[in-house]
Amino acid sequence: MGKSYVSILLVFFMLVLHSMANGATFKGEIEGRYYNYAKAPLFSEQSDRQGQYSLATTLDYNDQINRNTDINVSIFGRYHPEADNAYQGDVRELKLSYYAAQLEISGGMLMERWGVLEAFSPVDILNPRDRIEDFQGDVKLGIPGGNLSWLLDDGRVDIWLLPYSREERLAEGKDRFRTSAFAVSDAAFEKGQNTLSSAMRISQMSASVEFSLSYYNGHARSPYFTPNLDGVGNVITLQSNYARIEQAGFELLWVRGQSLVKLESVYRSTAADDFTGLGIGLEREFPRIGSTRNALTLYGEYYYDGRKSGRSSPLTPFQNDIFLGLRLALNNLSSTEYELRFTHDLDYDSTFWELLAKTRIQRQWFIEVNLYQFVHVDNDPALKSFAADSRLAVNVTLGF
């Protein structure tokens, strides 16, 4: 385990001791996960162990220092002996916030989420993704910076200054869910990793409509790759490159009866090219099915990404895709939920299925079963490297 992880843990346990003394909130989770892969891996370096396990923890600390000031810390770590780096961790949030009337000022390691869509948010740009934890990008890495917010009765205005750009965390070597057969060399940032990035977002709502406008100027959060060649033209490694971008985003959410109509759109400009991305969606909720307490939510979304294949095109799984989802919450004493998600690429006819079931088995114990299934992905540039990564995962979690 690296010295940085030890330092993080030491600082965190000092905070825990402090929380015990002054009544701050401390909570955490310890998770044991078992993975079973149906097929042998695609790349020779990848671990070929069919059954794998890992142990992870998430620790959250919140201290209300006074009525106007609080501190939030969230750290994560995982031990996975079959991974390329057996120990992975991140400070997802370490934020000191000051509230003055309708102003909020925060600084430290920030975690933000923009967007209204379910499967993927094209507008969500501030934090890089942890694609080892989740290849779909739902899990993100903390980003250092400051945030000034002006809270209105019906909206908010936010400004972020981010002095440092982090790399996306990608699966490599022994890891499953690798995006390429080649190793990825150190990242290159177009304007240098310490160049300031900035963002602004204005959100407004009325009774049935919410919308946001955003602007980001900084390094892309996903890289594009260029090959590093040997003397005879063979690829040795891939260079990950983070282009400087400007991105304007628009989000719209419209409440129509028991349905939500959603739209996200981005226009991104780089030195190499410009493109438009779009996602539209419909969500319908049935809060009670018949005489039961079961609630059903249905999702339908379509995504378009206008990037042409080329130097500046990171692999994106949402270029001309539909997503359909179903979530069934039993609303029973154990908070049991089932979820089925289906993503289909209309260009390559590839499909990704995800099935999720979770329930509470004791007051503080939870179990979650998660199945990934890739179908006909061999021709899909974004998914073909996951062709052998269909798997079942079972998580048992203790919350405290």
Next chain:
Amino acid sequence: MKKLSLLFGVSLLATFSVSADIDRGLEIAEETQRRDSGFGDYAVSGTMILEGPGGFTSERKFKMYTIEVPDDGDKRLVNFLEPRDLAGMVSLTYSHGLEPDDQWIYMPALRRTKRLAARDKSGSFAGSELSFEDIGTWEVKKYTYKYIKDELLDGKPTFVVENIPAYPYSSYKMIKEWVDQEIYHPLRLLYHDINGQPLKEMHFYDYQKFAGKYWRPMKMVMTNLKTGAVSTIIWSDYEFGADFTASDLSPAALRRWSK
């Protein structure tokens, strides 16, 4: 002709009687509102114990914050503290009399504030026998009223009133209410489903007065009459006048509440 006059007279009396019962029902509701208005805001801690038909139990803890909005429905925020998988989840509801409520939920794992479509309020509140309609703030205009009779309930004199939902998407046909004649707060609610059949009942216990004026129950018990499942809420630590602002209870501020 005599018979016809008599029939007309009886019909007229019945009409006056029904009209008088409706007026009386509305008077009771307006008096309830008058006595409880002006609180500004309050916070309260809740422990909800869910009992399934097999005796299996589960517990949720939460803190609830309410801001009074004089010309509209109130704003209510619920911050879940336990069990562990619900801890940090925050829900916010802007109640609007006869219009669908506005509702948001903050999900701490995703750090995401999500808007919910809340026209249909029949969904279960945190897996309990209470629906979002049941935990919503009460307002006079949400119902029409019909006074039925005076009745003793557990030795206390009550007005029995039928509340007929005016909200077109209500999951109830009628809610029969036993209103304490001394404090003008409900002691019992009997919910009838959309077919008019008794569905569940709520009992209120141990009302106490706060800030010198406002009565609040320390315990509420909801029983599903069809399944026998019971949800009990124990209330504690009522705090009136905490001076929350509208922006404190706004979707933009939900993340701040999540602990």
